[in-house]
Amino acid sequence: MNTASWDLLLTGATLATFDGGQPYGLIEDGALAMAGGRIAWIGPRAQLPADAQARAASVEHLDGALVTPGLVDCHTHLVFGGDRAHEFDLRLNGASYEEIARAGGGIASTVKATREADEDELFTQALPRARALLADGVTTLEIKSGYGLELESERRMLRVARRLGEALGIGVRTSFLGLHALPAEYREDRDGYVALVCDRILPALAAEGLVDAVDAFCEGIGFTREETRRVFERARSLGLPVKLHAEQLSNLEGAALVAEYDGLSADHLEYLSEDGVRAMAAKGTVAVLLPGAFYALRETKLPPIAALREHGVAMAVATDCNPGTSPLLSLRLAAGMACTLFRLTPEEALRGVTVHAARALGLDDRGTLAVGQRADLVVWQVQRPAELCYWIGGGLVRAVYCGGRRIETA
Numbered sequence: 001m002n003t004a005s006w007d008l009l010l011t012g013a014t015l016a017t018f019d020g021g022q023p024y025g026l027i028e029d030g031a032l033a034m035a036g037g038r039i040a041w042i043g044p045r046a047q048l049p050a051d052a053q054a055r056a057a058s059v060e061h062l063d064g065a066l067v068t069p070g071l072v073d074c075h076t077h078l079v080f081g082g083d084r085a086h087e088f089d090l091r092l093n094g095a096s097y098e099e100i101a102r103a104g105g106g107i108a109s110t111v112k113a114t115r116e117a118d119e120d121e122l123f124t125q126a127l128p129r130a131r132a133l134l135a136d137g138v139t140t141l142e143i144k145s146g147y148g149l150e151l152e153s154e155r156r157m158l159r160v161a162r163r164l165g166e167a168l169g170i171g172v173r174t175s176f177l178g179l180h181a182l183p184a185e186y187r188e189d190r191d192g193y194v195a196l197v198c199d200r201i202l203p204a205l206a207a208e209g210l211v212d213a214v215d216a217f218c219e220g221i222g223f224t225r226e227e228t229r230r231v232f233e234r235a236r237s238l239g240l241p242v243k244l245h246a247e248q249l250s251n252l253e254g255a256a257l258v259a260e261y262d263g264l265s266a267d268h269l270e271y272l273s274e275d276g277v278r279a280m281a282a283k284g285t286v287a288v289l290l291p292g293a294f295y296a297l298r299e300t301k302l303p304p305i306a307a308l309r310e311h312g313v314a315m316a317v318a319t320d321c322n323p324g325t326s327p328l329l330s331l332r333l334a335a336g337m338a339c340t341l342f343r344l345t346p347e348e349a350l351r352g353v354t355v356h357a358a359r360a361l362g363l364d365d366r367g368t369l370a371v372g373q374r375a376d377l378v379v380w381q382v383q384r385p386a387e388l389c390y391w392i393g394g395g396l397v398r399a400v401y402c403g404g405r406r407i408e409t410a
């Protein structure tokens with residue numbers, strides 16, 4: 001009779017648990033057991049129960065390899081049609097953003113390509129991007145809508161997001177981003193478009209179970225604070241949490257608006273003020289830093305990292321994977337950029353792509369290695385946590401587990 005109560009026992013691991021007070025929550029020469037998709041036991045190998053080997057259906061000795069929680073990418077626009085590589089080429093050959101936009105480029109070109117693609121085409125185009133993030137350790141992905149800007153295309157985007165999670169066996173959380181850009185057909189009727197989003201599209205997609213959170217692009221080139229408030233009011237009436245692209249290019253006090261609605265996160269934040277930091281701290285709103293967009297746009301204004309630290313605002317880091325301002329397919333590289341460009345410590349950056357990123361999605365069942373957490377974890381080819389931010393480039397993953405199941409990353 002099988003007496004095993006553990007599915008798998010990993011021993012001889014360097015465990016970065018991000019749980020407890022030690023730097024990285026580190027446990028040297030540790031052991032971790034999984035059962036039923038959860039972590040059943042974790043601690044120093046020397047403290048394993050005497051019958052540990054008998055309890056485990058299988059045992060793997062890791063010779064000191066680093067084990068972390070599965071990485072959480074809490075801000076992506078991963079589903080979209082076409083790409084903007086040609087614009088990258090035009091820009092590097094001297095074309096301005098304005099010239100490209102006037103020629104139909106920018107978000108408008110991605111909206112056109114997304115509307116023209118059917119669900120299978122969108123899925124086929126997004127799958128390699130999701131696999132690339134998975135191959136670098138991501139086990140939970142947030143994926144936004146926002147390139148459809150009308151009901152059927154927004155629905156297609158969110159259905160593809162759900163399909164990606166099912167196909168790859170990883171967690172997916174969706175965010176509705178109807179207020180991402182004004183579609184051409186509403187160029188003369190902003191109010192009409194905001195009403196369409198709030199009164200028609202969002203309620204319909206929420207009723208179909210496609211929306212986990214509501215986001216908006218609160219910016220001079222996006223939507224105003226008042227327009228953002230309208231979609232937040234609708235989200236609240238539907239019982240959906242909110243998050244926001246806030247203070248990316250200017251200060252519209254979007255972060256304070258998220259805090260007013262007890263929102264999950266404010267994202268970008270290069271122009272975040274001290275008042276905005278205080279508002280976020282008072283409500284536990286997570287600051288999501290997006291160094292990929294900062295890098296690709298060659299920004300110079302840094303987010304107020306010192307103020308966020310001083311006020312104890314949890315900082316997350318994400319790829320913001322999108323075709324225009326952050327075509328970034330490695331969350332680990334985003335963590336490295338957060339260190340090099342934003343001066344986060346490696347521990348801050350790694351908390352930013354694990355436990356704090358999970359909190360930015362309203363998830364408390366993942367992001368740390370602790371008994372009862374989902375068995376979402378990565379076994380790395382390195383021994384020290386800081387190496388995950390230090391090495392530039394991929395190939396450091398040895399194994400990925402999601403819900404206790406080994407995930408193929410090739």
Ligand SMILES: O=C(O)CC[C@@H]1NC(=O)NC1=O
Pocket residue numbers: 106107110180217245248293322323324325
């Ligand atoms: O250019 C794109 O396709 C998206 C830009 C992206 N969206 C947003 O809200 N902020 C950004 O940087």
Ligand SMILES: [Fe+3]
Pocket residue numbers: 075077245320322
């Ligand atoms: Fe974004």
